[in-house]
Amino acid sequence: MTDSVDVVIVGAGAAGLSAALTLGRARREVVVVDGGEPRNGVAAHSHGVLTRDGTPPLEFLRLAREEVERYGVRIVPARAVAARAADGFEVELDDGGTLRSRQLLIATGLVDELPDTPGVAELWGSGTVVCPYCDGWEVRDQPIAVLGTGHGSVHHAHMARQWSPEVTLLTDDGAMTIDDFEAEEFRLRGILVESAAVERIDGDGDSVEVSFRDGRRQPFRKLFVLPRYRQQDGLLRSLGAEVEQAKVGERVKTGTTGGTTVLGLWAAGNVVDPGALVPVAMGAGAAAAVAINAHLVGRDLERAVADAHR
Numbered sequence: 001m002t003d004s005v006d007v008v009i010v011g012a013g014a015a016g017l018s019a020a021l022t023l024g025r026a027r028r029e030v031v032v033v034d035g036g037e038p039r040n041g042v043a044a045h046s047h048g049v050l051t052r053d054g055t056p057p058l059e060f061l062r063l064a065r066e067e068v069e070r071y072g073v074r075i076v077p078a079r080a081v082a083a084r085a086a087d088g089f090e091v092e093l094d095d096g097g098t099l100r101s102r103q104l105l106i107a108t109g110l111v112d113e114l115p116d117t118p119g120v121a122e123l124w125g126s127g128t129v130v131c132p133y134c135d136g137w138e139v140r141d142q143p144i145a146v147l148g149t150g151h152g153s154v155h156h157a158h159m160a161r162q163w164s165p166e167v168t169l170l171t172d173d174g175a176m177t178i179d180d181f182e183a184e185e186f187r188l189r190g191i192l193v194e195s196a197a198v199e200r201i202d203g204d205g206d207s208v209e210v211s212f213r214d215g216r217r218q219p220f221r222k223l224f225v226l227p228r229y230r231q232q233d234g235l236l237r238s239l240g241a242e243v244e245q246a247k248v249g250e251r252v253k254t255g256t257t258g259g260t261t262v263l264g265l266w267a268a269g270n271v272v273d274p275g276a277l278v279p280v281a282m283g284a285g286a287a288a289a290v291a292i293n294a295h296l297v298g299r300d301l302e303r304a305v306a307d308a309h310r
């Protein structure tokens with residue numbers, strides 16, 4: 001077991017590394033533990049990140065690691081498998097190590113659970129994507145499709161329409177249903193609705209081809225798919241952080257700077273905010289870092305006063 005550090009951060013994506021940068025520069029002793037599977041690691045380019053628009057996500061993270069290491073932040077390639085509160089926190093790693101810290105920030109992101117339609121997972125991040133802000137501009141004004149996975153796909157299709165007048169919503173033989181009112185709204189915005197069962201998706205990086213079970217095939221530039229988000233919040237829950245009802249499902253409850261209901265336990269990025277794009281996750285990490293440092297300054301002061309009166 002190592003000596004206790006100021007902050008352990010679990011997760012070295014945009015949220016975790018942004019927090020590490022601010023805390024490192026605040027001269028805090030920080031260890032970041034990372035399992036090495038950033039959510040957008042499958043994508044060739046990351047968009048919408050000011051001054052880094054179009055940078056490959058893995059290159060972005062390489063640069064970010066380089067930056068935080070300049071301030072003495074240590075990055076440990078391992079998965080955190082358990083955590084407990086023990087005069088601060090103890091985090092167990094899958095390599096057998098244990099880390100101790102005064103404060104703990106969880107920035108473990110989420111896993112996209114994809115529909116099992118053949119081709120969707122294989123093309124994830126290239127032909128099949130989730131986020132029009134990330135991939136919409138590149139296919140603007142071209143034929144795009146939205147694969148219906150549930151009622152959230154109604155909004156997804158209307159979003160896609162912002163980038164192209166040629167949008168087709170694939171309801172995939174009842175994988176999602178739309179009522180007459182929604183059908184009329186789609187008609188008014190020129191969004192086509194195709195109800196045939198989808199058999200598989202093929203693609204070559206530049207476009208996708210949807211094969212329907214009735215034998216037809218149709219090409220599109222991109223297929224937008226709304227996955228089910230599975231936040232990787234097991235460590236937060238195991239430490240007793242309260243959860244609350246979210247728009248879809250539940251989320252661990254946090255304040256505006258990422259504080260959970262457990263003192264000293266923080267969360268930032270997709271683990272608590274599935275909609276957070278890279279700049280938002282970075283902002284959440286930075287906000288949490290500032291709050292964590294302020295909290296530690298408070299504890300340092302209390303300790304100094306207590307020592308003086310001993």
Ligand SMILES: Cc1cc2nc3c(=O)[nH]c(=O)nc-3n(C[C@H](O)[C@H](O)[C@H](O)COP(=O)(O)OP(=O)(O)OC[C@H]3O[C@@H](n4cnc5c(N)ncnc54)[C@H](O)[C@@H]3O)c2cc1C
Pocket residue numbers: 010011012013014015016033034035036037038039040041042043045046047048049078079080081107108109110112124125129130131133134135232268269270271276277278279281
């Ligand atoms: C295909 C795709 C393309 C995208 N493109 C863009 C884009 O162009 N622009 C944009 O702004 N956003 C994009 N996004 C969204 C982007 O992925 C998220 O905004 C971003 O990843 C959130 O950062 P994060 O730090 O919260 O999580 P992540 O980046 O997922 O980082 C979490 C890290 O925690 C690690 N981890 C998880 N559990 C543990 C554990 N127990 N122990 C140790 N480590 C652990 C993971 O391995 C991972 O490295 C895209 C998403 C997808 C799916």
